[in-house]
Amino acid sequence: MSRLLINTYFAVPVQFFVVLGLTISMAFSAQASDLRLAVNDTKGRISQYAVVTLKPLFEGNWPTPIAHSPQMKQQGAMFTPFVMAVKVNTSVKFPNLDEFRHQVYSYSKAKKFKLRLYGKDESKEVAFDKVGIISLGCNIHDNMLAYISVTDAPYFVVTDSAGFAEILNVRPGKYQLSIWHPNQKNRKQNFTQPITIATDDVVMNATLELRRVGRKQKPPEDGNY
Ligand SMILES: [Cu+2]
DSSP states (O other): OOEEEEEEEEOOOGGGOOBEEEEEEEEEOSSSEEEEEEEEETTSOBOTTOEEEEEESSOOOOOOOOOOOOBOEEETTEEESSEEEEETTEEEEEEBOSSSOBOEEEEETTEEEEOOOBOTTOEEEEEEOSOEEEEEEESSOTTOOEEEEEEOOSEEEEOOTTSEEEEEEEOSEEEEEEEEOTTBSSTTOOEEEEEEEOSEEEEEEEEEOBOSSOOOOOOOOTTOO
């Protein structure tokens, strides 16, 4: 296997509020390729909870995504996960695993809703039919906060605790790579970058400019259930 390393520096327009350091490593392999992406901030800290999407810049028939039923759990007066990405028109379950009640709501443009108060081992379901970022809260517990990124991209993933994202079996072609993070400095402007997936695996690194004080979901204070 031969390996080609390209280091490229992109001067990013100021309005992006994002700096990108890009390292592409191409390992020659067959047909569909894998994209591996490490996301960090300008101080070199790994960035968990970045939503990475790949949108094709070409026409194509995309297979219907496998039906899945993602869950936004309420447990210990916290939402889990903190950031979730789903394909548009996906229904998300909201199971309450606590001994007490929650009332989940969103005022976000892409989906405004308020679930009724419900208790342990009950679950509600919400279908997200518009692309956008949904910010979730709970009327009972102010500390509770989570995000659902609703996308129409065929490929999407959220970076893990190592700031790492992996998209496997990407069809070759030109794509718009887009990264959203709850703490990105410019909330209206995602990081975007065109990217060509050939028949080689791609390994790259993206650096986001994040706010110094970020949005976090704090654990509840003692006895504050
Ligand atoms: Cu709650």
